Amino acid sequence: KIGKVKVNYYKIEVGVCVCCKNINKAVRELEKLQTRQDGEIKGENTIKAIAMGALYSRVQNPLDITRLIGRKRKRSDSDDSDELAKLDASMKSPKKKKLMTTAQYIYQALFMEEKSSDITVRALGKLWRLHKVYLCQSPYFSSMFGGSWKETNKDFINIEIIDPKITTDSLYIVFGSLYLDEITLDPRDITSILATAALFQLDGLIERCAEVMMESINAETAVVYHEAACQYGVKNVKKATFEWLLVNLLSFYTKHWRWLRLISVDLMEELISNPDLFVMQTEFSVYILLRFWMFYHLHPEIETVDKSECAINPVNYFTERKDEVPFIETNCGRYYKRPFMALRMPHLLSHYRDIEVLLKDNILPKSWFFGPLLSQWSSMLSIDESLDKGPSACDEKLFYSSCMRCGRTLQEEGFQKWRWTGFNFGLDLVLITDVRMLTIKRHHRTEHERLLSMQVKRNFLIRVTVASLNELRQIKHKQTTGIKDLSLDKNQELPLMYLDPKLQYPLLISVNLLIVTPNGPMEEKLKDFDKLATTTEAEIKILQQIKLNSAPTNSSCVESPPPPSEAIRSSSARPILESV
Structure with missing residues (x-):
């Protein structure tokens, strides 16, 4: 639109076109009118003005026009050349737009x-109409179609699948992956x-x-992945899941008891016997976990843990048995014998109340205690007579098989x-x-010298x-x-380690400690104990059948079982971990 500029001594009205960048013409006309000598300017001067920017409706003084709208810089040739260069560049650069890829079409x-x-x-029971050229990516089908097999020249084959983990959904995903260059995997499947x-x-x-x-x-x-990794030979997953279980077995599963039943006998035996197990508190906690x-x-x-629905108390279940035969020797208990054999018996017998709990539970045969108690008594006498000043050197294998495992969780930084x-x-x-x-x-209190070693060193x-762990409790x-x-x-104090700045609280601390000189591997020292605990192959076959029907008949529910973490506290009145 073309605006009109009405110039009057008292009033100037300006109409501006927003499509034009040149407003100087209007300004020049106003300046000419201002220089006239007459007191009153009559007439109208129509100016075709093209402007870009603001719209002015009324201005009282014609001199204010230039102050308000300013002077427009003359357009140079360089500006035009820059715009042309940008336009030219935008036309020459190719644009990428994604269409259906070849893999998606296939x-x-x-x-x-x-x-x-x-x-x-x-x-x-499902038919899959596929293509040999894509199936041959699999060595299974490649050998089938390329060898001297009866299926080589057939256009129909039947695959008998006996693995219960394989489903029609997994077959759909795996067959479909042969036609794609990427795949989406759900951890649940x-x-x-x-x-x-x-x-x-x-x-x-x-x-x-x-x-x-x-x-x-x-x-x-963790347990499901570990079993699958063992079955299908995925070594890195097997190692990672086993390490996860070593760290979390005592620190997590004692608070979430429902996950315990996922752990098989073989896996539990392997975990309990491993020296890298993060034992929270002391070795006696391992026995409580196994119970x-x-x-x-x-x-x-x-x-469920609802008291109105369930009532078998795991703390009293074994102590209230009337059978004098140790539970691990009964038909129901013999199947679970091997993990209990992996317990480090000498370190279970270092406190009177722990021994009291072991005897009341009547899970383990009393004959299992004789060898470790004799070994402990012998070590105590040799230390008392200064014959043993502690291990100064030890074979690594012997250390890991004989050491005591203990630990704790530090929730926050500080002394x-x-x-x-x-x-x-x-x-x-x-x-x-x-x-x-x-x-x-080494804390040496004079008021308890009778219970402490008097050796200087x-x-x-x-x-x-x-x-330190992440939100999934991975290391x-x-x-x-x-x-x-x-x-x-x-009373001497020595530094053990400077904590790495990468370690973030809460921290899990695991300690392997050997304070007496071992006479030999624990397995050799307790041969009689091992003989009593050995399970024959014939027994194993019987136990596998027993396992299928191992639930006791007295399973009526009256009271909810407490979580293992609470039961550990209630099973022994003594404090396992003492703050100083």
């Missing part, structure tokens, strides 16, 4: 719509997909499954000091954390491992001292 046309199929596969990929020997898909499993290890999946683990295996019907209770052959060791340092002190071996960072050979005077 998947849609050949797999989903089954076009040009040259082979029909029947599996789990990953074990079925892994089983199917292992059947057809698809190494690439197995690796992708392993990556997903490694990223999603948690309390719900609950066996109880919940015996009572698979317990699925903390603690010891593990129980008889430690006159050596009172206190661990201290202050800011980012962990130290150990005491030797011992120790290994400390500190770990985020771990630091260890290795096996340290230490010698402490009375």
Whole structure:
């Protein structure tokens, strides 16, 4: 639109076109009118003005026009050339727009719509119309179609699948992956997909499954993933899940008892016997864990903690038995014998109340205690007569098989000091954390000298491992001292490690400690104990049948079983971990 400028001595009205950038013409006309000598200017001067920017409706003084709208810079040739260059560049640069890829087209046309199929596969009662050229990516089908097999020239094959983990859904995903260059894997179905990929020997898909499993290890999946990794030979997943269980078995499963029944006898035996197990509190906590683990295996019907629905108390279940035969020797208990054999018996007998609980439970035969008690008595006498000043050097294998395992959780940073209770052959060791340092002190209190070793120096071996976990309780960072050979005077304090800044609270601390010189591997020292605990192959066959019907008949529910963490506290009145 073209606006009109009405110039009057008293009033100027300006109409502006927003499409034009040149307003100077209007300004020049106004300046000419202002220089006239007449007191009053008559007439109208119509100015065709083109402007860009603001719209002015009324201005009282014609001199204010220039102040308000300013002077427009003359357009230079360089500005035009820059715009032309940008325009030219935008026209020359290619634009990428994603269309349906070849893989997507192949998947849609050949797999989903089954076009040009040259082979029909029947599996789990379902027909799959596929293509040999794509199936031959699998060594399973490649050898079938390329060898001297009866299926080589056929257009129909039947696959008998006996693995219960393989489902029609997993077959759909695996067959479909042969037509694609990428795949979406759901952790909830990953074990079925892994089983199917292992059947057809698809190494690439197995690796992708392993990556997903490694990223999603948690309390719900750890045992399931470990069993699948063992069955299908995925070594990295097997190692990762086993390490997860070593760290969390005592720190997590004692608070979430329902997951215990997922752990098999073989896996539990392997975990209990491992020296890297993060034992929270002392070795006696391992026995308490096994007691609950066996109880919940015996009572698979317990699925709730509601007191109105369930009533078998795992704490009193074994003590209230009237049978004098140790439970582990009964038909129901013999199946669970091997994990209890892996217990480090000498370290279960270092406190009177612990022995009292063992005798009341009547789970283990009393004959299992004789060898360890004799070994402990012999060690105590040799230390009292200064014949044994503690281990100064030890074979690594012997250390890991004989050491005591203990630990605790540090919830927050700051000065903390603690010891593990129980008889430690006159050596009172206190661990201290202050800011980012962990130290150990031989505490020698004069008021208790009769219970402490009077030797000036005491030797011992120790290994400390500190770990911090992420939200899935996977190890985020771990630091260890290795096996340290230490010698402490009375009340002497030595640093154990400087905590890495990457360690974040809460911290899990695991300690392997050997304070007496071992005479030999624990298995050799307790031969009589091992003979009593050995299960023959014939017994194992019987036990496998017993396991199917192992739930006791007296399973009437009156009261809810407490969580194992509470039962551990109530099973023994003594404090296992003592703050100093």
